[in-house]
Structure formats: C-alpha cells, structure tokens
Amino acid sequence: MLEQLNEIEKSALESLQSVTDESALEVWRVSHLGRSSPLMTVFAGLGKLSKEERPVVGSGANRVKVALESALEERVKVVKEAALAKSLEEESLDVTLPGRGIHVGRLHPSTQQLRKVMSILADMGFQVYTSREVETDEINFQLLNFPPNHPARDMQDTFFVEADGRGDNPILLRTHTSPGQIHAMREYAKLNPDNPPPIRIALPGMCFRNEQITARSEIQFNQVEGLVVGENITFADLKGTLADFARRMFGQGARVRFRASYFPFTEPSAEVDVECFVCGGKGCSVCKNSGWLEILGCGMVHPVVLQNGGYDPARYSGFAWGMGPERQLMLRYKIDDIRYFWGNDLRFLEQF
Amino acid sequence: MKIPISWLRDYIDLDGLSVEDIARKLTLAGLEVDEIKYAGLPMPEYKDGEKHEFKTSGIAWDKEKLVVAEIREVKEHPNADRLTLLDLFDGKENQTVLTGAPNIFHLKGTGKLAKPIKAAYAKEGTTLYDGHAEVLQLMTLKRTKIRGVESYSMVCSEMELGISEEHEGIILLDDDAPVGMPLADYMGDAVLDISVAPNMARNANVLGVARELAALTGRELRKRVDTETGRQVDTETSRQVNKETSKHEVRSTQSVTDLVEIEITNPELNPRFVAGLIRDIEIKPSPYHIQRRLRLAGMRPISNIVDATNYAMLDIGQPLHAFDYDVLKSRAGQKNVRLITRAAKDGEKLTTLDGKERELTSANVLVCDESGSLAMAGVMGGEESEVTDKTRTILLEGAAWNPMNIRKTAQQHNLPSEASFRFSRGVHPAMAEQGVQRGLQLMAEWSGGQIAPGLVDVYPLKPKDPVVTVTTKDVKRLLGIDLTAKQIAELLTRLEFKCTVDKDSVKAETPPHRLDIGEGAVGLADVLEEVARSYGFDRIPETRMADSLPPQLGNPQHEWEERARDILVTLGLQEIVSYRLTSPERESRLIAYDDYVALANPIAPERRVMRRSLLASLLESVEKNARAESIAMFEIGPVFEPVKNDVPKEPRKLAMAMTGLRTQTAWDVKDSATFDFYDMKGRLELLLSGLRLGGVSYTPADASTSYLHPGKSADVKVNGQTVGVFGELHPLVKEKYDFEESPVVVAEFDLDALRNVKPTYGVAPVSEFPPVFEDIAIIVDESVAAERVEGLIRQTGGKTVTRIRLFDVYRDEKIGVGKKSLAYSLTYQSEKTMTDAEAAAIRTKIVKRLEHEVGAKLRS
Numbered sequence A: 001m002l003e004q005l006n007e008i009e010k011s012a013l014e015s016l017q018s019v020t021d022e023s024a025l026e027v028w029r030v031s032h033l034g035r036s037s038p039l040m041t042v043f044a045g046l047g048k049l050s051k052e053e054r055p056v057v058g059s060g061a062n063r064v065k066v067a068l069e070s071a072l073e074e075r076v077k078v079v080k081e082a083a084l085a086k087s088l089e090e091e092s093l094d095v096t097l098p099g100r101g102i103h104v105g106r107l108h109p110s111t112q113q114l115r116k117v118m119s120i121l122a123d124m125g126f127q128v129y130t131s132r133e134v135e136t137d138e139i140n141f142q143l144l145n146f147p148p149n150h151p152a153r154d155m156q157d158t159f160f161v162e163a164d165g166r167g168d169n170p171i172l173l174r175t176h177t178s179p180g181q182i183h184a185m186r187e188y189a190k191l192n193p194d195n196p197p198p199i200r201i202a203l204p205g206m207c208f209r210n211e212q213i214t215a216r217s218e219i220q221f222n223q224v225e226g227l228v229v230g231e232n233i234t235f236a237d238l239k240g241t242l243a244d245f246a247r248r249m250f251g252q253g254a255r256v257r258f259r260a261s262y263f264p265f266t267e268p269s270a271e272v273d274v275e276c277f278v279c280g281g282k283g284c285s286v287c288k289n290s291g292w293l294e295i296l297g298c299g300m301v302h303p304v305v306l307q308n309g310g311y312d313p314a315r316y317s318g319f320a321w322g323m324g325p326e327r328q329l330m331l332r333y334k335i336d337d338i339r340y341f342w343g344n345d346l347r348f349l350e351q352f
Numbered sequence B: 001m002k003i004p005i006s007w008l009r010d011y012i013d014l015d016g017l018s019v020e021d022i023a024r025k026l027t028l029a030g031l032e033v034d035e036i037k038y039a040g041l042p043m044p045e046y047k048d049g050e051k052h053e054f055k056t057s058g059i060a061w062d063k064e065k066l067v068v069a070e071i072r073e074v075k076e077h078p079n080a081d082r083l084t085l086l087d088l089f090d091g092k093e094n095q096t097v098l099t100g101a102p103n104i105f106h107l108k109g110t111g112k113l114a115k116p117i118k119a120a121y122a123k124e125g126t127t128l129y130d131g132h133a134e135v136l137q138l139m140t141l142k143r144t145k146i147r148g149v150e151s152y153s154m155v156c157s158e159m160e161l162g163i164s165e166e167h168e169g170i171i172l173l174d175d176d177a178p179v180g181m182p183l184a185d186y187m188g189d190a191v192l193d194i195s196v197a198p199n200m201a202r203n204a205n206v207l208g209v210a211r212e213l214a215a216l217t218g219r220e221l222r223k224r225v226d227t228e229t230g231r232q233v234d235t236e237t238s239r240q241v242n243k244e245t246s247k248h249e250v251r252s253t254q255s256v257t258d259l260v261e262i263e264i265t266n267p268e269l270n271p272r273f274v275a276g277l278i279r280d281i282e283i284k285p286s287p288y289h290i291q292r293r294l295r296l297a298g299m300r301p302i303s304n305i306v307d308a309t310n311y312a313m314l315d316i317g318q319p320l321h322a323f324d325y326d327v328l329k330s331r332a333g334q335k336n337v338r339l340i341t342r343a344a345k346d347g348e349k350l351t352t353l354d355g356k357e358r359e360l361t362s363a364n365v366l367v368c369d370e371s372g373s374l375a376m377a378g379v380m381g382g383e384e385s386e387v388t389d390k391t392r393t394i395l396l397e398g399a400a401w402n403p404m405n406i407r408k409t410a411q412q413h414n415l416p417s418e419a420s421f422r423f424s425r426g427v428h429p430a431m432a433e434q435g436v437q438r439g440l441q442l443m444a445e446w447s448g449g450q451i452a453p454g455l456v457d458v459y460p461l462k463p464k465d466p467v468v469t470v471t472t473k474d475v476k477r478l479l480g481i482d483l484t485a486k487q488i489a490e491l492l493t494r495l496e497f498k499c500t501v502d503k504d505s506v507k508a509e510t511p512p513h514r515l516d517i518g519e520g521a522v523g524l525a526d527v528l529e530e531v532a533r534s535y536g537f538d539r540i541p542e543t544r545m546a547d548s549l550p551p552q553l554g555n556p557q558h559e560w561e562e563r564a565r566d567i568l569v570t571l572g573l574q575e576i577v578s579y580r581l582t583s584p585e586r587e588s589r590l591i592a593y594d595d596y597v598a599l600a601n602p603i604a605p606e607r608r609v610m611r612r613s614l615l616a617s618l619l620e621s622v623e624k625n626a627r628a629e630s631i632a633m634f635e636i637g638p639v640f641e642p643v644k645n646d647v648p649k650e651p652r653k654l655a656m657a658m659t660g661l662r663t664q665t666a667w668d669v670k671d672s673a674t675f676d677f678y679d680m681k682g683r684l685e686l687l688l689s690g691l692r693l694g695g696v697s698y699t700p701a702d703a704s705t706s707y708l709h710p711g712k713s714a715d716v717k718v719n720g721q722t723v724g725v726f727g728e729l730h731p732l733v734k735e736k737y738d739f740e741e742s743p744v745v746v747a748e749f750d751l752d753a754l755r756n757v758k759p760t761y762g763v764a765p766v767s768e769f770p771p772v773f774e775d776i777a778i779i780v781d782e783s784v785a786a787e788r789v790e791g792l793i794r795q796t797g798g799k800t801v802t803r804i805r806l807f808d809v810y811r812d813e814k815i816g817v818g819k820k821s822l823a824y825s826l827t828y829q830s831e832k833t834m835t836d837a838e839a840a841a842i843r844t845k846i847v848k849r850l851e852h853e854v855g856a857k858l859r860s
C-alpha cells in the first residue's frame, strides 16, 4: 500500500512539472487531488484496512496529500508569474500615439495679458476702474487739456458719432482710456469735495482709432491706464512706481529708461522703454536693432486735468500712464499681424 | 525731421561726443532719434552680444580710400562711345578713371580743363553702395577690364556714398574742396532722424536741436543771428557770407520800406509780417555742400533762391515765401506794392504753385495785393507770383500765422508741407525777422544779388513771453528732487530763459522763440518740465510713493464678470473679442434693429455702426471657424443702445455659441454626438450655480426671440425675471450663415440683470450616515414636463431626498403612444442610518403623489 502511495506521489509530481497554464493546473488538481483521484481512492479505502494498517496508510496518504497540495501551490505561483510576465511583455503600448484630447476653454489672449497687468497693479495697490466706451469730446479731449484743433489730436484719429446740435462737444468713440481719469477723479472728489481722497486706480478697456485696418494698425485696441492722485506725489515716485511695475512685468533684471515726451494731459511727460526682452538688448528685428522696446507713456497729471477732476493742483499732484496689452503680446510672442486679435480664428486663440 | 551732424556743428562744438552720445542725449530729452543714418562718419562697431542703442543704417567712408580729387581732362574711351576716361589727380598720383557719368559727358574731348572739376574719388578696394542695384547693396571696387580698358577705381554719385538716391551723375564738389583730403574729413556726415512731438515744434530746426544739445551738455550755443540786433554773427561758415553781404548792402540804395507796404486786417490770424527785398539775382543751382545738406535733411534742391528759403527754414525754423517782385510790381501798375493779409471770401479761387486751382473758404487766410490773391498764407504760394528762371528780384516774406487756422487750412486742402507743419504747431513771431534776414543773406551769397536796405515789419500782436516763478519747494513737491534756486536758474538759463533768483524762488522769463510756456499753474508745470529735462530724466531718482492710501472702492462689476469668464472657460468655452463696429446688414442675419449708434466718419460701410447684438458678432466668429470639428465660444462685452443726440446706453451682455462634436475625436474614438440644446443647458446650469444664483427656472422661449427654434429654446428666469434666452438657432436663420450641418446652439444673457440678482450662499450638509440609493421609473403623458415631475418628487420626499437625477427618458409603443418613461435615481439621506422599510415608505408616498397629480404609472 505504501509503495502504491509513493508511486502516486511520484507520478503526480512528475506530471505537475509539465503543467504551464492555469486550466491545466485545474485538470491536474482534479485528477490528482479530486474525489476520484487515486489518492482519494486510498483515503476512501482506509475503512477496509486492518486496525494495524489503517494508521500507517492513513498517515502515509496524508503526507502525500500535503506534498501534492504544496507542490500545486508552488506550481500555481510559478504559472501565474509566467503568465503575468508574458502579458506584461505583450501588452506594451506605442507611447508615441497621441493622447486623447478634451475640449478646454481659454481666455482671449488680450484678457490674459490684461489680467497679468492688473494682477501686478493690484499687488501695488491699484483698484480697477472702468468707464464707458462712447464718450463726449469734452471728456475724451477738452477736459484732458486737448483744446479743439490742437495738433495733439492728430495723434488720435477719432471716430465721431452722428448726432445733431452738439456744437463743440460731439459724441465719439473714446480714443484712449483717459476719459476714465475725469470720471474717476470726479467720483472720488464727490466723496469729500473739500478734501478729496487719494486715488490709485487702473483703467482697462477698449479704445478706438480711425485708421485703416492693416497688419500694423487696428480700429480698436485695449489700453490699461494707471492713475495716482495725492498730496505728496512726485515725478520721482512716477519713476519708482513704473520702474517697479516694468521689472515685475518684464523681469527683475530689465533695464528701464525714461524719455521725455509729450501728452497734452500730463506734464512732464515721458515714454518708458524697457530693454528688449526678445534679444536682451543685443538688437533684433522686434526692437528694430535698437535694443529697446517702448512699453508705456506716462507723466505727471497736468494741472488743468487735476482741476477739471475736482483736485486743486496747488495742493494735489499725481501721475498717470497708459499701455497696450495687444502691443505687449505682439512683442512677447512675435506676432506680426495685429488683425489676429479680433479675427477670432481658433487656430490663433488656441495657442494661448 | 532729419538733422545732419555737420549742420549741427555750425552751432555747437561736438568734439568728444560720438553720434550715439548726441542721439542718446536728445532722445532722453524728448527729441526721439528713430534712426541714425551714416553718410561718411565712422559707424559704431558692436561686438558680438553687445547691447545696441539705435537703429542704424548707411556706411562709413574709408579715409585712405575715399578722397577729394580733381578731374583735369575728360578723354574719349577708345572702344565705347558712352564712356569717358578721366585724367584725375587724387592729391598724390595721377589716375585714369573710367566713367559713364552724364553730367561731365559734354566735356569729352575738350582737352585739358581750364578749371579742373572736384570730385569724390574712390580707390581700388573701397566698399560703397552699388549705384546700379535696384536696392541698397554694398559692393567693393575690384580691378577689372571694361571694353579693353583697365578699371580699378571710380568717381562717385551721392547714391554710391549713401548720401541720397541720386545717381544721375557724379558729385561735382565745390571749387574750394581741398584735393587729397579724405572725403570723410571734408564732408563725412550722419543724419539723426528725429520725431518731433507737438510741444517740441520750436526744435524742428537745426538751431533748435543745437540749443537743446547745448543745454544738455552745458556747451556754448554759437548763434548765427543775434536775437537782439538781428545781425549776422561771425562764425566759421558764415565769415565769407558776411563780407559779401555787407558789400551788397553798400551798393544797394533804395530801402524796401519805400517800395512795399503791408496791411494786416486781422492780427489774430496774422500777428506779424516781415518782408525784405533782394535784386539782381541770378537763378542757378546752390553750392554743392548746400545741396548735400538739403538732401540729407530730406529736401530736394531746386534752385539757389528756393533752396535759400528751405535752408533758412530748416536752419532756424521760420518758413519763408519768395515772391517774384517784378510780377507784384507789374500787378500794381509799376507803383508801390501793397500786400494785404485777410480771410478769403467763400468761393474765392487761387491757383497754387502746384498748378491746382483751389476753391477757398472764409476759414482760409490769403496774402493778397490790390488786384487779388497771391498765396495761401503759411501753406502754399500762388502760381502767378512764384519764382521762375527769369526772376531777377525777390520779395521775401517771413510771417507769423495762427496755428489752429493753418492746421485747419492744411487739412481742408490736404496740403501737408514743411511750412504748414511748423506753422500749425506754432512759430514764434520773433522768428519772422530772423528768418527774413537769414534768407536774404543766403540768397545774396548764392545768387550774387544785392539786398535792399531795411525791412518792412508790421507787428500788431506781440505774444506774451510769460514770466513764471518757480520755487525750490515746487521742484521738491512735483519732481521729488532737491535743487537750489541757483541750480534751477542755471538749468533754465541753458534753454535761454532769462532768470532772476530771489532767495528760494526763480523768476524765469520765456525766451522769444517758444510759445509752449503758459502762465499760473500751467506755466509752473511747463517750466518744471524744462527743469526736469535739462537736469536729465535719468538723474531723477526712483522712489516709492509715501502718500496716504486711497479708499478701497473695488469694482464689483468687473470682479463679477471676471468670475463669470473663469467659469465659462472651465466649462470648455473659448473666449473671443469681436469688433464693436459692424453694419445693420450684418446683424440683420440674426436680428434687425431700427436704430444704431452710427459713425459720421466710418472707415468702411461694413463697420459703420456700433453693435447692438453681441450674439450676432459671436456668430460671425463661429461662421469663420465653421470648418473646425467643434466650436464652443463666448464673449462678454457691451452693446450700444442709441440715445438721441447723446451718448448711448452700454448694457453688458454675455453671448455663447456651440456647434459641432460634443467630444473630441481621437485615433480610436471616431464618433461623437453633436452639441444640442441640453449641452448648452448643462453649461448654463453650471454657470448659474457657479455664480451662486438660486431660484432659476427654464420656460419655453418667448415667441419674440424669433431667431431661435420655437420648440428647442427656452427663457432663463431667476426669481421669475427673464435674464437670458438660449436654444437652437432657427433653421431659417441658420441658413443665412455658412455653417456646417450640425445644429448651432446659442445663449444670450443680460449681464446687468443677472448681476443684480442677489446670490444665495450656504452649502448643503454632508451626512456621516450611509445614503440609500434607489431607482424609480414612471410612465407619464408626453405633455408632462420633467421639471413638474421632479418638483413633485422633491416636495413629497422633503429633506430626505437629497438628490434626484433623471437618468433615462424612454419612448416605446409598448408603454403606449403619447407616453414617455422617466427614470430617476434617488438618493435618500437621513440623520441616522436609514432602514429599507423607511426608504420604501417614502418611495410609496412619492409614487402615490405622482399617480394622483400627473397620472403617472410605476413602470415595472
């Protein structure tokens, strides 16, 4: 009987060696450990054995059963590992196939740039002030110290609106965000007419110029203007504030220079150039080999404008500056055609 | 404005300053140098990686290779009729030079020249511009054979030297050019191209730029004409002129005041009129160095007399006009000439010297005599009295005109000119006399004429030269720098202000060449600007504001709109920005309006009104991108509602549009459904909940929204008020656009109404107890709105039903025609763990309520 058990064990272990997949393992288990397997037949026949034989054969059969079970367990592990290794090998992807896209929304590049500017200005304590896009000549020009027929109006070709009986005060599309200065000063001054409070605001918005639409000129464009009014504001403050702003905007290492310039609503006036951020000042096509990019115009608020806003120029002073987010984008991204901005071609917009 | 460096040197010593130094100083002081064009002077050499400062062009002249030479004989070329061989001396050696220059061709074969011709000679190996190339292109002279004759060098034209585009002949230098001198030393130059701001018009001339430079460098300004006496000041280049001028004056006898009278009818329009006379002139070309300067300055040399008026204008800024005196005299019947300045009569005509007959209006000012109009004052002369080759006597006008009037006239007749540019920005009347003096001197020098003694000078309206008081405190308060009164005075004196110092204040009298200084607070700002410029903007420190902080008002509208933009972007919509300008025709594809904010001066008919519909603009962009697989866009901005003869209302709108595939295709994802009504609705729900707006309801769209599909559109109401509308574009409207097949769903919101809805805050509690989920499907008539069923479930379930999600709408004959099945997934949640029995009880209640209210049947 014991020999028979040894024989069962031997042939079962032998056949286990050739089993390589999970279904064959099941077949092996049924035929060697199943109810009708030779080993189980031995267990079933134990009752027919003599008292002496029964424990010997019984323990022998148990030993074989444990041996076969643990061999099976081992084998299952081996087969599973082999199967996994095989499937890992077979399942590798072409990682160069493109990923699946999803529809995402984006802000218009002008909005993105406006936000960039405004978030820096917000850090610097400037609040947003917005005002209307269709204005009167009085607010767009006259109160900003542009008299009628002043040559400075040539710099701002204007769209006029059809209207009757307006005399010297026609309706027009604002040519700059500066009319907001008048609106804002008057609104702030109203808070306390005898002691108008200080002002620090940023004025973003769409402006219009009567020009032909070409790669270099557009009929509408955004502008952001800054305005400071207070009792202790100097030209040195203007320089410090705008240099700080320019370095936040274009990099802490950027060289900045102030050139004397002319705007009717500021005096002294200046234009601010920043070292070309495309070439680092070495000269390139973007800066026309000058190494500098003109980024904003600024100046001390003209006394006439302060007066018109309700602030006494003998007591208050201030400065203002303006810049164009589209121009900044064109320089930064080397966009050579301004018409892209309002063309709204998704192939352009999706690059931002 | 183009300023040659050589010309500046007439007024200021520039030794030790490079062209870039000069350009930098001027630029920072407000005379912005746009470009430096080199024509002979050494150019800066940038090492690799070195920082640039100015846009530069042009060439430097090699001192060894480019020299002044003299042509001694013009010989025939043995094998070519059109070429000549020059016998030339370059100061060291004789050379044979081949040329085809037409302007010396007539001397061919005339033997040794009695008076040798001075020329610009380029030796072998010189690099200069190729005179025969279409575009500016450098070339280097190489030894070669042309028609059997060896050629290695050349005599140059202006184009080859980078002076101008002249290539009609070689340069014929003035007779006193020293043979053998390097050309760069004789006439090497660089031109500063300066943009002149309106307040800098006084500097639109060489003297003005030199004055600025003198102020900025602290160097002396050498003036040609003394402001006080009007007499010529002896300088290097004018020494010759002076001697000759005095000689001419001595010979002349009759004073111009005996021959000419002037009457000014309106001093506001013509504050001053000065006239001088020169006779026995010979019209001929100006000296070469004058022609060269004029060309470098961007003007075409014409003749000595015309050149003298232009040269004087470029030199000191006073535009001049030369009349043929004999024409005036003959019009006056050989009696005294009497000039009158007056406003034109409406419809009066004048033929200007460009040959055009111009119809004038009373807004134009004329220079007339007793028989009629002669010239458009300050803008353009008349044809009849213009200088011709036969002119022998010149009456030279230097006048002051009203800037606004000149500006209007030049615009009205579309006649921009160097003169009107200057007059319309203001030329100080004091300059009129100096201008005439200068013009006469130049004419005498270049034409051999004799200047009649005296000037006719009518000066009825002297401008105030304001006196402004500026204190050290003003400088500190507005510029932020500490200067003593003496320092302030010193800075202003450099710009020719007359200053007196009294303790801490300076009284500054405006010099009589500028009109840009005001009085009072304005004058103070004007003068402080001059202090800052003269001091140097670069020397003013950068400080941080030390003022008290402003009130915090914020901008709730802007902040709210930015929030809406963020949500919309998160929902997958691309923001666009459209033109505000459109046309009624364009908008009428979507919706027709009767009245618009219309432009009086549009650039084109299709951009002649301000938009009324934001959605119409948006749809144009959708159309433009129609070939894209999927489009989802929005815009936020104003529309413009006209108000008669006043500024319009500018309500803020949001427009959205979606069309095309709902999801992106990929290499293994081929199909996607297209956007429809419910895609838009889902986004609107998220937008409104993101903006924290509760009480939102959707009802079939009002019939007045005619551009939407009547069955697939809805009004959006918040607390019963309509704030927007959305749906599928009406098929007939869609047809008018070049769209693809898939439906176009759109939405438009009144942002002002939406923003004024009070937001609801607060969040639903998140329970710790496990929820019970249950699905329930009911069959109802088609006419029962889903919203009603959901409302009933919510009402009946009360707080326990925390979520109701419609997950299926099903129609089939089996459930009956005209019926639909609505399947909901319900979430029950209680303050404790809920039992199945409790859940079943609520469910039974809900079903009963639905059976009772809307005739629902539970679907098994």
Ligand SMILES: [Zn+2]
Pocket: A276, A277, A278, A279, A280, A281, A282, A283, A284, A285, A286, A287, A288, A289, A291, A292
């Ligand atoms: Zn650059």
